[in-house]
Structures are given as structure tokens and as C-alpha cells.
Amino acid sequence: MMQDAKTKILYIEDDFASRQLVERVLNNRGYTVYLADDGLQGITVAREKQPQLILMDINLPNMDGREITTRLRSLPNFADVPIVALTANNSPGSRKLALAAGCTGFLTKPIDVATFPGRIEEFLHGHEEPLSADERSVHLQKHAQNIVERLEEKVRELEQVNHRLRELDSLKSDFILLVSHELRTPLTLVHGYAHLLQEHLKRSEAVPVSDLTHVATGLAAGADRMQEVIGEIISVSRIASGKLDVSLGPVRLAHIMEDLETRYQEVCLARRLNLHIGDLSHLPLIEGDGKQIKTAVSHVLSNAIKYTPDKGHIYVVGRALDDAVDLIIKDTGIGVPPEEQRHIFDQFYALGSIEHHSTSKSAFQGGGLGLGLAIAKGIMDAHNGRIWVESDRRDPDNPPGSTFHLLFPLKQAIK
Numbered sequence: 406m407m408q409d410a411k412t413k414i415l416y417i418e419d420d421f422a423s424r425q426l427v428e429r430v431l432n433n434r435g436y437t438v439y440l441a442d443d444g445l446q447g448i449t450v451a452r453e454k455q456p457q458l459i460l461m462d463i464n465l466p467n468m469d470g471r472e473i474t475t476r477l478r479s480l481p482n483f484a485d486v487p488i489v490a491l492t493a494n495n496s497p498g499s500r501k502l503a504l505a506a507g508c509t510g511f512l513t514k515p516i517d518v519a520t521f522p523g524r525i526e527e528f529l530h531g532h533e534e535p536l537s538a539d540e541r542s543v544h545l546q547k548h549a550q551n552i553v554e555r556l557e558e559k560v561r562e563l564e565q566v567n568h569r570l571r572e573l574d575s576l577k578s579d580f581i582l583l584v585s586h587e588l589r590t591p592l593t594l595v596h597g598y599a600h601l602l603q604e605h606l607k608r609s610e611a612v613p614v615s616d617l618t619h620v621a622t623g624l625a626a627g628a629d630r631m632q633e634v635i636g637e638i639i640s641v642s643r644i645a646s647g648k649l650d651v652s653l654g655p656v657r658l659a660h661i662m663e664d665l666e667t668r669y670q671e672v673c674l675a676r677r678l679n680l681h682i683g684d685l686s687h688l689p690l691i692e693g694d695g696k697q698i699k700t701a702v703s704h705v706l707s708n709a710i711k712y713t714p715d716k717g718h719i720y721v722v723g724r725a726l727d728d729a730v731d732l733i734i735k736d737t738g739i740g741v742p743p744e745e746q747r748h749i750f751d752q753f754y755a756l757g758s759i760e761h762h763s764t765s766k767s768a769f770q771g772g773g774l775g776l777g778l779a780i781a782k783g784i785m786d787a788h789n790g791r792i793w794v795e796s797d798r799r800d801p802d803n804p805p806g807s808t809f810h811l812l813f814p815l816k817q818a819i820k
Contacts, residue, residue, distance in 0.1 A: 413439065413457055414459070415440075415450055415451055416440055417446075418440070418441075419462065424442070439456060443473070445468065446472060457487075461508065462492055464492065464493075471508075475552070487529065488508050504536040504544070621766075650694075653694060654694070658723060659685035661702055665706055669705070680712060682721070692817050700781075701781040704777035708777055719734065721734050726812075738807060739801045741807050746794050750781075788813060788814070796808070
């Protein structure tokens with residue numbers, strides 16, 4: 406028998422296939438069917454559409470069907486609306502718990518297409534599945550206990566989220582201070598040397614070349630540092646938005662390390678650091694963006710330099726695996742505490758207090774924006790690779806060292 410098209414049924418179910426099947430079966434019988442894929446959405450739709458019957462899955466994300474039923478029963482106009490549990494959960498006690506929570510009936514999945522519409526019609530005409538007063542009392546208490554347990558779980562989750570939000574807020578504040586510090590120093594250089602150049606030009610028409618060279622070097626150094634800071638911010642912004650450009654081609658890690666050894670040679674000499682680069686010529690070619698990979702390795706190597714005391718050692722070796730290359734950068738630095746090892750790859754995260762921040766990127770425990778390792782991780786992610794650190798502890802007095810792994814796949818899965 407075809408039903409009045411105004412008879413509205415709400416089906417709250419997170420499984421798409423189940424929603425589609427029930428909707429088709431009930432539409433064919435003339436019902437108007439509304440769908441919701443979670444409890445909160447279901448409560449909203451129920452308030453808006455005022456259905457004559459509600460079908461409810463029990464195992465829903467965030468709020469289960471029994472909790473949603475209890476909430477619906479507390480709303481105006483839903484005290485007597487049939488709410489029927491439709492679930493694959495047929496474990497002992499599930500039916501009685503659902504009825505104690507306020508459900509009118511309990512149906513199991515998968516549905517029998519031939520008999521299902523008839524069962525719905527029965528509930529629309531006032532049928533209710535019985536539950537004795539004693540059974541209702543016992544299972545209502547269990548239902549209340551379940552709600553309290555779920556509430557405790559949600560409170561713990563909220564506490565963890567709030568703690569993380571406070572951490573992020575602190576990181577944001579620290580980042581603003583770091584950016585201000587990082588930009589203020591090169592701006593001071595640019596301003597100071599520009600003023601010095603003006604004074605030279607005022608005093609004499611013939612300014613000594615050596616003076617001009619000194620001024621030009623200072624201006625260039627300040628401008629280069631500002632460009633680096635801005636470049637790091639742009640890079641991490643692109644990584645966060647998934648817009649990092651990667652141009653794939655053959656990459657030889659041995660060539661990258663040769664370039665980086667030259668780049669950091671002066672710094673290592675100044676701080677008497679010993680940079681040991683193993684034979685990487687035996688490593689196979691990897692597929693990737695050579696420029697981006699060099700940036701990632703450079704940030705990790707720079708991090709090792711910053712956190713290794715003067716006269717310390719940094720070792721770079723590589724090993725070929727079945728379908729990947731593991732580049733290992735090991736230092737004799739102050740280490741990373743285990744509880745921080747997950748966070749050092751987060752954006753804006755800087756290990757240690759920013760009170761000791763220095764704009765020098767090569768001095769022991771020198772500064773930065775806390776973006777280097779985040780950029781390295783973003784580049785590794787873009788190459789379907791991995792980066793991680795191994796360290797026992799953080800100890801400036803008795804440095805335990807750290808070992809960073811950069812795992813590059815030989816071939817990229819996505820072309």
C-alpha cells in the first residue's frame with residue numbers, strides 16, 4: 406500500500422550503502438526520506454523536518470544511537486515519535502539497552518527488503534516492543550553508566566585538545582617574537598650601512614673603494630638574511646597549503662653532499678667542527694626534485710651544526726635498501742628528549758627557550774624561526790619519503806648526540 410507522501414522518515418546512518426538501500430526501499434513505498442550521516446546532523450534534521458518516524462543506527466561516530474535517542478526524547482514534539490534502532494549490532498543486551506534508552510523498536514541489518522516496509526508501517530501505527538519495568542531499570546542504569554564513561558572520555562579528549570591549543574598559541578607568540586628578532590637584526594645592518602654610505606658620500610666625492618666594499622658587503626649580508634627568512638616563511642606556507650612545487654628527475658645524493666660540504670666548510674672551520682662524509686657514490690639514483698632535496702638535507706645538516714658543540718663531530722653516511730635510500734646524519738650534539746622528538750618537525754617549533762635565541766644560524770645553539778625541520782619534513786612528505794630522529798635525551802653537559810634519517814624512495818609512485 407502506497408503511503409501519504411507527507412509521511413516523513415529520518416534515517417541516521419554513517420554507512421553510505423545502508424542509507425542508499427533504505428532510502429530506495431522507503432521511497433518506493435511513498436515515504437519522504439531524509440538522511441543524516443552522524444548524530445549531530447540527525448538532531449538538526451529532526452528539528453527542521455519533524456519526521457513521523459526516525460530510524461537510528463546504534464554504532465555512530467561521536468555520539469552513539471542510544472545517546473542520540475535520549476537527546477531526541479528530551480526535545481519538544483519527540484516524546485512520542487517512534488525511534489527504531491536499525492543496526493548490525495545484535496550482541497547480547499543491545500536490544501534492551503536501546504529500548505531502555507528510549508527506542509520504540511529494534512531491527513537488525515541487513516534488512517529484508519520484502520518485510521522491512523511492513524515493519525516500518527507497524528511502528529508508524531503505534532507498535533512498540535515490550536520491556537519490563539525491571540529490565541528497563543537495569544538497562545537504564547547501564548545506559549547511564551555508558552553515557553558517563555563516554556563523557557569522561559570526551560572530557561579527556563577535550564583536555565588534550567585544549568593542552569595542544571595552548572601549546573600552539575604559545576608557539577604562535579614565540580614565532581612572532583622570533584620573526585621580529587630575525588628581521589630586526591638584518592634591518593639594523595641595512596639601515597646602519599646605508600647611513601654609513603650616506604656619511605661617506607657627504608664627506609668626500611672620492612670615497613675609498615675599500616670603504617665602499619665594506620659597506621656593500623654589510624648591506625648584502627643584511628639583505629641576504631632577510632631574503633632567507635622570507636624564503637623560509639614562503640616555503641612552509643606552500644607546504645602547509647599543499648602547493649610545494651616538485652619537479653621530478655634523477656638525483657644523486659653524493660653530488661648534493663659535495664655541494665653542502667663546500668657550503669658549510671667555513672662554518673665548520675670557524676667552530677672546529679669535524680664533518681665526516683662517507684662514500685655516497687655507491688648509492689643508487691633517486692627520483693625527486695634535486696633542489697628541494699638539497700634544501701631538506703641542508704636544513705638537517707644545519708640543525709646538526711647548530712646543536713653540536715665546538716670541536717664536535719658530524720657524520721653523513723648512506724645505505725641502499727630494496728626500494729629506498731636511507732641518508733643518515735649523526736652528530737655528537739646535545740640531543741633531543743624523547744618527548745620532543747615528534748614535535749621538532751612541527752611548524753614554528755623551536756627546541757629550548759627563545760630567551761636564548763640568536764640570529765646566527767651557525768653558532769652553537771644558534772637561532773632560527775623553527776621552520777628548518779618542518780620544511781625538511783614537508784619536502785620528504787612531498788617525495789613520499791620519511792624523516793625521523795633517534796636520540797636518548799637532551800644533555801648540554803654530556804651530549805648524547807642525535808641521528809636523523811632521511812628515507813627517500815627510489816621511484817615516485819605518482820607521476
